[in-house]
Amino acid sequence: MSNIAREPEFEQALNELTSTLAPFLAQNPEYKKALEVVQIPERIIQFRVLWEDDEGNVHANRGFRVQFNSALGPYKGGLRLHPSVNLSILKFLGFEQIFKNALTGLMMGGGKGGSDFDPKGRSDSEIRRFCQSFMAELSRHIGPLTDVPAGDIGVGGREVGFLFGAYKKHRNEFSGILTGKGLDFGGSHIRPEATGYGLVYYVSWMIKHAEGSSAGWTGKKVLISGSGNVAQYAALKVIELGGVVLTLSDSKGALLSTSAEGFTPDDIAAIGALKLKHKTLKDFLDSSNGKFTYHAGARPWTLVEKADVALPSATQNEVSEEEAKALLKAGVKYIAEGSNMGCTQEAIDVFEASRAAAKVASEACWLGPAKAANAGGVAVSGLEMSQNSARIQWTREEVDEKLSTIMENCYNDCFNTARKYAEDKDALLPSLVAGANTAGFIKVADAMKAQGDWW
Structure with a gap:
């Protein structure tokens, strides 16, 4: 716990999950081993990003990718560009992403990444040069069947476009490697919304x-x-x-x-x-x-x-x-x-x-x-991955209907799981917090066990 204590955001996320799993773990104590394993990232990648501003000055930033869990599919989670970015925040976000992605019912693992680069006040040229340098290293570690990043704070359509173009040049392939892309090159309707x-x-x-x-x-x-x-x-x-x-x-x-x-x-x-x-x-x-x-x-x-x-x-x-x-x-x-x-x-x-x-x-x-x-964002990212794999693009109405159905199923999963394992079974309304945590955890833990990650 000494390392976790120096990571307050991650510690908070872990404690929130652990506390609400208590009733389930009391009934199924063998899953305690899964909780012990799932809180350790499968891989953390940290690297240096050098880029040049418009005056020719060279800047150095830290780049990260936390590939947390791939039991349900390729790592999936956003890239954040903000001065506050550090490993504690990215581990917290990546950890949450594991179970959020599980609740969508789509085949996605959990991950998160980014840099302490601040895009605010930077020109388009400076942001392009940063994205190209960042992707020069990140491209070694991601792929459509390995890790599919998306946008997050500081990473919108412009940045995703620059990152996608850089990946395409480095790998010499056009693939569904990022989600949140423009509609003209593999993006999905409804993704910003x-x-x-x-x-x-x-x-x-x-x-x-x-x-x-x-x-x-x-x-x-x-x-x-x-x-x-x-x-x-x-x-x-x-x-x-x-x-x-x-x-x-x-x-x-x-x-x-x-x-x-x-x-x-x-x-x-x-x-x-x-x-x-x-x-x-x-x-x-x-x-x-x-x-x-x-x-x-x-x-x-x-x-x-x-x-x-x-x-x-x-x-x-x-x-x-x-x-x-x-x-x-x-x-x-x-x-x-x-x-x-x-x-x-x-x-x-x-x-x-x-x-x-x-x-x-x-x-x-x-x-x-x-x-x-808030799983709707990554749900449509998953739908974008599906469209990219089939080389098709669904209509706005089709994507919105699928999103609505995913959120309904997510709600029902949380509600029913909360009722099944509730500590306060007599409560008028079940704890959706406990329901979400437990439903997501069971799905991931069972996949990990089937793949030999705990026993």
């Missing part, structure tokens, strides 16, 4: 279970953090389904709607355009005609007196214990993590206590965990 759409689809099933099969988003007041792809497309889907989006945020502060209408699709489009220019929500406020108030340094969770749904969609640990209590006070009934590990363990404990103690659904605050609720 997938995490946000999938998040809303997952919560839709939570609402139906708690309130009845005819219940939906109409009139529900929704708090969303973040303003990147996940937040934007979650907001657009909520609006499409009749909900009212009250907030968005970024690293500088939060926007709160002063209108009963909330954010409109035009507002979301304008924010998306600003974000592409690396501007902030404060810049959007100047052109919003008084429809919003800006709260510098704030997150959305304490800004309203009444809300129904909260969707943290920015970064890890963005909901604290105090903010969780504020959401309960505001009447939030559903919270689902669009970001990876969006809630601190203390916040999870608050929500889980509310769920377990509820005598009627209206008293509960029900938590949809990231490894299930």
Whole structure:
């Protein structure tokens, strides 16, 4: 444990999984060996990335790829470009990815990678040179049957294109090596929207279970953090389904709607355009005609007196214990993590206590965990891999239908597994946190055992 103690994000992810597996492991103690094995990455690759800026200065960054588990298929997980990138964060993300990918029902293992390079403020030429240097080394370790990276923070369509072009030159092959590609060279419809759409689809099933099969988003007041792809497309889907989006945020502060209408699709489009220019929500406020108030340094969770749904969609640990209590006070009934590990363990404990103690659904605050609720992004990445293998491209409607079905199956898997192994079997609502962790773990552990990785 001494090494893990120096990796706080990974330790948090491991502890969250381990604690919720307790009822299952008590009934099936032989799986303790699988837990011991699965927490060790199969391979960690670390390398130097040298690149030249527009003035001819040479810079050195660290590159990483954590190939965590391949029991269910090729390693699959994003590449993150951000100054905060280190092995603890990538191990936490890769570990979560193992079980998230398992819950999609697709043939994908788990991995994660990236660099401490900061693309903000860099020219297209500088980003291209960095991506080419990064891929010069990474291309030795990945492939369509080995490891298929995708985008993450700091890696959008532009970066994926540069990385794909560099891989093609180094390996002299055109293959489905990255997901999130442009539609003209192997990309999939719905991929940019997938995490946000999938998040809303997952919560839709939570609402139906708690309130009845005819219940939906109409009139529900929704708090969303973040303003990147996940937040934007979650907001657009909520609006499409009749909900009212009250907030968005970024690293500088939060926007709160002063209108009963909330954010409109035009507002979301304008924010998306600003974000592409690396501007902030404060810049959007100047052109919003008084429809919003800006709260510098704030997150959305304490800004309203009444809300129904909260969707943290920015970064890890963005909901604290105090903010969780504020959401309960505001009447939030559903919270689902669009970001990876969006809630601190203390916040999870608050929500889980509310769920377990509820005598009627209206008293509960029900938590949809990231490894299930935000699995839509990697699900469509998996669908992109399938399309690449068959050299076809499905329509937007076909991909959206498949995504909706995957999220429904994911929800049902979490719900049914939670009921089967629940520690609190008499609770009105089962723990989707425990259900997601247990369902994903069983699937991976059984595949590992069949392949001789534990016995």
